[in-house]
Amino acid sequence: MDVLYFAWVRERIGVPRETVDSSAVTVSDLVKELSAREERYAMAFSDLSALRVAVDQELSDFDATLDGVREIAFFPPMTGG
Amino acid sequence: MDVLYFAWVRERIGVPRETVDSSAVTVSDLVKELSAREERYAMAFSDLSALRVAVDQELSDFDATLDGVREIAFFPPMTGG
Amino acid sequence: MRVVVQQEPFDFGAQADGFARGRQDSGAIVTFTGIVRDVDGGLQQMEIEHYAGMTEKALEAIANEAVTRWSLDDALVIHRHGVLKTGDMIMMVATAARHRKDAFEAAEFLMDFLKSRAPFWKREVTADNVGWVDARGEDEDALKRW
Amino acid sequence: MRVVVQQEPFDFGAQADGFARGRQDSGAIVTFTGIVRDVDGGLQQMEIEHYAGMTEKALEAIANEAVTRWSLDDALVIHRHGVLKTGDMIMMVATAARHRKDAFEAAEFLMDFLKSRAPFWKREVTADNVGWVDARGEDEDALKRW
Numbered sequence: 001m002d003v004l005y006f007a008w009v010r011e012r013i014g015v016p017r018e019t020v021d022s023s024a025v026t027v028s029d030l031v032k033e034l035s036a037r038e039e040r041y042a043m044a045f046s047d048l049s050a051l052r053v054a055v056d057q058e059l060s061d062f063d064a065t066l067d068g069v070r071e072i073a074f075f076p077p078m079t080g081g
Numbered sequence: 082m083d084v085l086y087f088a089w090v091r092e093r094i095g096v097p098r099e100t101v102d103s104s105a106v107t108v109s110d111l112v113k114e115l116s117a118r119e120e121r122y123a124m125a126f127s128d129l130s131a132l133r134v135a136v137d138q139e140l141s142d143f144d145a146t147l148d149g150v151r152e153i154a155f156f157p158p159m160t161g162g
Numbered sequence: 163m164r165v166v167v168q169q170e171p172f173d174f175g176a177q178a179d180g181f182a183r184g185r186q187d188s189g190a191i192v193t194f195t196g197i198v199r200d201v202d203g204g205l206q207q208m209e210i211e212h213y214a215g216m217t218e219k220a221l222e223a224i225a226n227e228a229v230t231r232w233s234l235d236d237a238l239v240i241h242r243h244g245v246l247k248t249g250d251m252i253m254m255v256a257t258a259a260r261h262r263k264d265a266f267e268a269a270e271f272l273m274d275f276l277k278s279r280a281p282f283w284k285r286e287v288t289a290d291n292v293g294w295v296d297a298r299g300e301d302e303d304a305l306k307r308w
Numbered sequence: 309m310r311v312v313v314q315q316e317p318f319d320f321g322a323q324a325d326g327f328a329r330g331r332q333d334s335g336a337i338v339t340f341t342g343i344v345r346d347v348d349g350g351l352q353q354m355e356i357e358h359y360a361g362m363t364e365k366a367l368e369a370i371a372n373e374a375v376t377r378w379s380l381d382d383a384l385v386i387h388r389h390g391v392l393k394t395g396d397m398i399m400m401v402a403t404a405a406r407h408r409k410d411a412f413e414a415a416e417f418l419m420d421f422l423k424s425r426a427p428f429w430k431r432e433v434t435a436d437n438v439g440w441v442d443a444r445g446e447d448e449d450a451l452k453r454w
Binding site: 173174175176178179180182183184185186187188189190191192193194195196197198199200248249251260262263265266269270273304 | 319320321322324325326328329330331332333334335336337338339340341342343344345346394395397406408409411412415416419450
């Protein structure tokens with residue numbers, strides 16, 4: 001599964017994109033798994049209320065399941081316009 | 082006093098502008114005076130709810146007094162934009 | 163703030179661009195443009211009559227009111243009179259503000275007042291009918307929200 | 309309906325004019341343009357990051373929703389990414405409808421959703437600070453009215 005990071009999430013984690021092997025069932029599970037791996041993930045994911053998630057390029061939420069998902073993205077609230 | 086007419090009020094009365102000598106105190110009085118003069122005025126002024134009035138080039142109403150007024154205009158509801 | 167009443171066509175693109183360009187403090191620009199629509203029976207022409215002595219004053223008063231009620235950096239109103247054809251641009255307004263809420267609301271306010279409080283009257287000419295456009299009740303109602 | 313995501317500047321006047329011109333049935337055209345504002349300390353540049361794979365899809369979904377909810381004849385969304393300077397135009401939307409209420413509401417809807425639901429992130433660079441722009445609570449609140 002490809003995991004993408006944008007804005008300050010990308011800066012904290014240090015890469016814009018990586019391939020992650022995980023057996024996480026939901027987005028939340030994936031977040032916990034990554035946070036346990038390294039401090040930079042724990043830092044980036046410390047306040048989930050400040051984060052948004054897209055699953056296969058559609059806005060989603062942390063309860064979403066990852067079955068069959070190819071791409072998941074984490075980012076702060078959007079500031080377009 | 083100059084009296085101006087626009088749109089279908091102008092068409093019914095037959096002139097766009099005329100000078101009127103009148104001792105009318107209010108706009109209503111002027112309307113009554115003109116309506117009594119000739120049928121074309123009576124026709125144009127038959128339904129005051131369908132008319133608007135401007136006194137010295139500002140929107141006003143039929144109760145307005147004519148003291149010192151130089152120009153009065155009658156017209157239907159405006160349809161700009 | 164600028165108010166223009168004219169018979170000639172105006173260049174919407176150039177006016178909109180000129181209004182927006184070079185601003186450092188306005189984050190939000192809104193424009194509205196009114197276009198002559200075709201009507202049942204096929205519009206041959208639209209004629210716009212106006213009260214020459216009063217029109218600019220009325221539009222300026224409306225624009226001043228908008229600048230007073232919202233945080234506007236600038237406002238523009240252009241309105242044509244005379245003979246127009248289907249697809250011709252009748253008028254435009256533009257507003258510039260720091261934030262979009264002010265720009266949108268002020269533009270809507272300008273349009274609502276300009277529709278019912280500026281001395282213009284439209285007449286439509288089709289193949290078999292010539293008639294003054296009736297004021298719409300909803301245009302009068304639209305004033306109540308301000 | 310047209311959605312464009314690009315790094316290059318766009319010509320607002322030409323886009324607005326091209327969008328409005330030649331319409332026979334749309335009486336009302338509304339445009340919104342967002343411009344890079346200066347900030348305290350003097351903005352050196354604004355950087356707009358976006359999610360390349362998702363951006364166009366997200367904007368198209370928002371524009372489709374607008375066309376579904378209002379009687380729109382057409383809609384246009386242009387949004388830039390990359391490095392911008394004070395006074396540069398970031399984005400624009402345009403709507404065409406028979407009546408002005410639909411054109412205004414749909415343009416506001418597009419802006420409200422584009423602000424908080426399209427994957428763009430702004431970073432401001434001043435002489436002594438570099439920081440991501442925080443989402444404003446009122447932008448999130450603005451979605452609730454639709």
